[in-house]
Amino acid sequence: MNNKLLLPLMLFTIIGCSEGFNFEFSFGDSKSESSNLEIDNAFASTYAPMNSEPMLFKSANIYDGLGGEFRNYDLLLSEGKIIEIGESITAPGVMVIDATDKWITPGIIDIHSHMGVYSAPGVSTSSDGNEATSPVTAEVWAEHSLWTQDPQFALALKGGVTAFHVLPGSANLFGGRGATFKNVSQNTVQAMKFPGAPHSLKMACGENPKRVYGNRRQAPSTRMGNMAGYRTAWIEAAEYTDGMNKKDSDRRPTRDLAMDTLMGVLNGEILIQNHCYRAEEMAMMIELSKEFNYKITAFHHAVEAYKIADLLAEEGICAALWADWWGFKHEAYDMVQANIAIIDQARNGSGCAIVHSDDAVGIQHLNQEAAKAMAAGNRAGFEISKAHAMRWITSNPAKAAGILDQTGSIEIGKDADVVLWTGDPFSVYSRAEKVLIDGALAFDMNNPKIQPITDFDLGIIQPQANRVQ
Amino acid sequence: MKKLFTTLFLLFLTAPVISETVLLKGGLVHSGNGGAAIIQDILISENTIVSVGNNLIIDGNTRVIEVNGLPVTPGLISPMSNLGIVEINSLDVTRDDESELLSAGFSIFNAFNPHSTGIPWNRSNGVTSAISTPSETSFPIFGLGSHFILDGSLEIKGSQDIAMFGRLGASYGSRAETLSLLESLLDIGKLANSMPVEEILELKIADQLELQAQDIIALGKVVNEDMPLVIETNRAVDILQALAMKQKYDLNLVLESVEEAPMVLDQIKASNTPVIIDPMDNIPNSFDELGSSLDLGKMLDQARIPIMFSTQRSHNYHLMRQGSGNAVAHGMSYETAIKGMTQTVAQTFNLDNRGSIEPGKLADIIVWDGDPLEPASFPKIVMIEGKLQDLSSRSSKLTERYTNTENKPSSYKH
Numbered sequence: 059m060n061n062k063l064l065l066p067l068m069l070f071t072i073i074g075c076s077e078g079f080n081f082e083f084s085f086g087d088s089k090s091e092s093s094n095l096e097i098d099n100a101f102a103s104t105y106a107p108m109n110s111e112p113m114l115f116k117s118a119n120i121y122d123g124l125g126g127e128f129r130n131y132d133l134l135l136s137e138g139k140i141i142e143i144g145e146s147i148t149a150p151g152v153m154v155i156d157a158t159d160k161w162i163t164p165g166i167i168d169i170h171s172h173m174g175v176y177s178a179p180g181v182s183t184s185s186d187g188n189e190a191t192s193p194v195t196a197e198v199w200a201e202h203s204l205w206t207q208d209p210q211f212a213l214a215l216k217g218g219v220t221a222f223h224v225l226p227g228s229a230n231l232f233g234g235r236g237a238t239f240k241n242v243s244q245n246t247v248q249a250m251k252f253p254g255a256p257h258s259l260k261m262a263c264g265e266n267p268k269r270v271y272g273n274r275r276q277a278p279s280t281r282m283g284n285m286a287g288y289r290t291a292w293i294e295a296a297e298y299t300d301g302m303n304k305k306d307s308d309r310r311p312t313r314d315l316a317m318d319t320l321m322g323v324l325n326g327e328i329l330i331q332n333h334c335y336r337a338e339e340m341a342m343m344i345e346l347s348k349e350f351n352y353k354i355t356a357f358h359h360a361v362e363a364y365k366i367a368d369l370l371a372e373e374g375i376c377a378a379l380w381a382d383w384w385g386f387k388h389e390a391y392d393m394v395q396a397n398i399a400i401i402d403q404a405r406n407g408s409g410c411a412i413v414h415s416d417d418a419v420g421i422q423h424l425n426q427e428a429a430k431a432m433a434a435g436n437r438a439g440f441e442i443s444k445a446h447a448m449r450w451i452t453s454n455p456a457k458a459a460g461i462l463d464q465t466g467s468i469e470i471g472k473d474a475d476v477v478l479w480t481g482d483p484f485s486v487y488s489r490a491e492k493v494l495i496d497g498a499l500a501f502d503m504n505n506p507k508i509q510p511i512t513d514f515d516l517g518i519i520q521p522q523a524n525r526v527q
Numbered sequence: 528m529k530k531l532f533t534t535l536f537l538l539f540l541t542a543p544v545i546s547e548t549v550l551l552k553g554g555l556v557h558s559g560n561g562g563a564a565i566i567q568d569i570l571i572s573e574n575t576i577v578s579v580g581n582n583l584i585i586d587g588n589t590r591v592i593e594v595n596g597l598p599v600t601p602g603l604i605s606p607m608s609n610l611g612i613v614e615i616n617s618l619d620v621t622r623d624d625e626s627e628l629l630s631a632g633f634s635i636f637n638a639f640n641p642h643s644t645g646i647p648w649n650r651s652n653g654v655t656s657a658i659s660t661p662s663e664t665s666f667p668i669f670g671l672g673s674h675f676i677l678d679g680s681l682e683i684k685g686s687q688d689i690a691m692f693g694r695l696g697a698s699y700g701s702r703a704e705t706l707s708l709l710e711s712l713l714d715i716g717k718l719a720n721s722m723p724v725e726e727i728l729e730l731k732i733a734d735q736l737e738l739q740a741q742d743i744i745a746l747g748k749v750v751n752e753d754m755p756l757v758i759e760t761n762r763a764v765d766i767l768q769a770l771a772m773k774q775k776y777d778l779n780l781v782l783e784s785v786e787e788a789p790m791v792l793d794q795i796k797a798s799n800t801p802v803i804i805d806p807m808d809n810i811p812n813s814f815d816e817l818g819s820s821l822d823l824g825k826m827l828d829q830a831r832i833p834i835m836f837s838t839q840r841s842h843n844y845h846l847m848r849q850g851s852g853n854a855v856a857h858g859m860s861y862e863t864a865i866k867g868m869t870q871t872v873a874q875t876f877n878l879d880n881r882g883s884i885e886p887g888k889l890a891d892i893i894v895w896d897g898d899p900l901e902p903a904s905f906p907k908i909v910m911i912e913g914k915l916q917d918l919s920s921r922s923s924k925l926t927e928r929y930t931n932t933e934n935k936p937s938s939y940k941h
Contacts (some may be wrong), residue, residue, distance in 0.1 A: 422807075433902075
């Protein structure tokens with residue numbers, strides 16, 4: 059069939075870490091020369107909340123994202139913060155929203171997104187998520203690829219997503235830095251960046267790096283080649299870190315972007331987000347982290363996490379998982395729908411389970427994915443409440459993104475990132491009615507004026523109308 | 528509810544899975560024909576539904592299963608799957624959905640593996656039969672899909688080569704070329720009515736298109752024998768082109784994906800063309816589908832266009848429940864959702880004896896533990912042709928192994 063009349067289809071699928079990919083381009087090493095830039099301030103967030111006015115939700119049902127459930131409670135937001143939660147709050151002069159029979163949850167957070175780096179439409183010119191030109195590209199930053207007009211952001215917002223972590227893809231052993239964003243429409247990346255959120259470093263185990271580079275007859279082409287690649291890089295990073303710590307600045311090494319990132323991990327400033335499916339590979343990565351004295355924050359995709367649930371709980375490592383994806387590759391063969399629940403319940407319920415998407419459709423329905431995972435866990439014999447399962451898409455991903463102090467739960471003093479749902483947030487029939495980010499209405503189901511339409515969406519099909527109405 | 532489960536479990540332990548007379552008593556029955564659900568009994572004898580109603584007369588040998596108001600639907604039918612022909616997508620050696628030699632006439636029927644792990648998984652999630660299809664190729668027609676009964680029996684059960692699958696849309700070449708290629712193929716199908724295949728094979732055009740005898744015979748069935756032709760297409764004008772082709776060649780056309788259908792509802796409706804959609808795919812993944820939205824299901828439903836459901840994710844065809852549930856959340860009717868997973872598929876693909884809970888139909892029936900459109904719901908009973916099915920799967924085995932707290936290496940927990 060290869061010699062038939064038409065060339066292969068042009069439809070580039072959006073490449074998450076689950077998909078196959080094939081890149082055949084390369085360009086020169088672009089590591090920059092030494093610079094005196096203050097590392098911490100480069101590309102810093104310039105985010106400023108949208109204007110908001112105080113808002114009082116009356117008679118709401120609330121999941122606080124920490125396991126708590128409050129029926130018929132009031133919630134007061136002001137100056138972008140959560141001010142008060144109580145059975146009967148009065149606040150004269152404040153806008154009151156009747157939330158009777160509705161539910162309020164923290165804003166949904168996705169710890170694994172490629173929005174903006176694999177934007178829609180998924181064409182080659184928007185394929186900016188995998189610097190698949192070398193197995194170690196710790197020097198690249200996902201935020202430097204981000205397209206602010208990706209129409210997927212607004213779709214995720216309609217699904218209640220107020221913050222998301224954008225990672226590079228999984229072609230490489232070290233894919234580069236990830237960053238966390240508020241789901242706000244802005245024309246610069248810095249204006250979307252979640253203030254104060256740490257960077258992450260994306261690492262990838264298993265099939266993807268060995269396939270991408272093995273196909274090019276270069277290392278790594280095996281899982282042992284993957285391990286050798288990580289260790290070699292960490293040895294260099296440890297030497298670099300020692301060098302950078304020298305008192306005499308003249309004896310410090312020339313600045314190296316990749317090594318800066320690895321040093322950030324060794325110094326505990328950059329969080330490891332590790333794409334890894336198989337149980338023994340995750341255990342191997344834990345050994346690796348001990349050899350070089352760094353911490354793994356979360357394993358992602360982790361289809362076999364349930365096999366080492368106790369180990370992950372003991373090590374304090376989160377597992378960011380799908381509810382039911384499987385079969386698309388060999389390391390995703392042993393799927394169990396109770397995976398998330400088993401992680402959650404490990405070691406007397408001390409596990410850290412996260413429902414993630416890695417997918418522009420999935421990110422819009424993380425509540426439904428959590429519902430499936432909870433039901434599967436309960437069928438497997440656990441007793442997991444909805445209030446508890448809400449943690450999987452709010453406070454737990456906030457913890458793994460390093461932003462739990464600011465968001466991820468409904469607690470006094472936290473950012474007013476909240477969602478008002480039309481009904482039970484675990485039901486397929488419920489929709490996000492209002493989505494607030496720092497107390498400002500970012501989406502309102504009933505008000506077309508408060509539904510973001512990106513530049514891309516504007517008049518793209520017919521000049522008189524927008525893509526999404 | 529827990530009690531029912533225990534009862535059923537005991538039934539499995541004590542009774543061999545054989546056909547007999549069974550009464551499913553007091554379920555909230557969604558017949559699949561588009562009507563509202565009502566509490567009814569279903570009497571099944573051997574492999575067939577005998578009667579549906581209240582106060583049905585039964586004899587002493589009838590096994591009565593109390594359903595206690597739980598929702599009951601026909602077994603779900605996936606209109607487009609890779610069940611039984613793809614084990615692991617990234618491993619070509621586990622895939623039987625592509626042909627190097629054939630195009631329109633490529634049949635996957637004999638490649639079907641009833642032991643593929645996807646089958647018990649989908650069955651335990653409520654999918655009792657599925658149409659499996661060849662994968663997309665660079666050619667606009669990929670081949671023939673077959674319908675398979677997912678009861679795991681080694682003897683392949685189903686209907687061979689019931690529909691042809693193809694695609695119209697963006698490629699490296701111009702879609703104008705794709706259209707003319709499709710027309711050339713259909714012209715050859717027309718010729719197959721009046722000319723022996725051997726003579727068609729000698730035509731220059733057949734040679735240029737690298738057609739084999741099987742391809743020509745299959746194209747003849749699409750043009751002359753009303754075999755459904757399923758065309759994946761999204762852009763509004765492409766949908767119109769496909770409808771024009773339907774009219775020109777008098778095709779039994781089914782459109783798939785149709786993300787820009789809301790712009791051409793009247794034309795689709797006027798042509799009596801059923802559609803297969805993934806209601807959750809609202810991403811403008813390509814410049815062909817800029818009009819995609821979560822309102823697709825509602826718009827098609829309001830135009831009374833017959834709807835069926837596919838899912839974006841391979842291996843989980845039961846997720847059409849979640850997809851159609853989301854469509855209902857955005858305005859499609861509940862009955863259309865149930866019908867779209869059952870009777871509409873049967874009617875579209877001429878699976879005459881399935882797809883609804885009515886006397887005379889084969890007893891493919893699911894009893895659910897909750898609303899079948901809620902993603903958290905799960906089957907309590909799966910019946911295929913009157914036989915109660917085991918709900919275990921490789922996935923359930925792994926779950927049991929790793930939730931078993933016995934202090935032994937996992938390999939000893941089974």
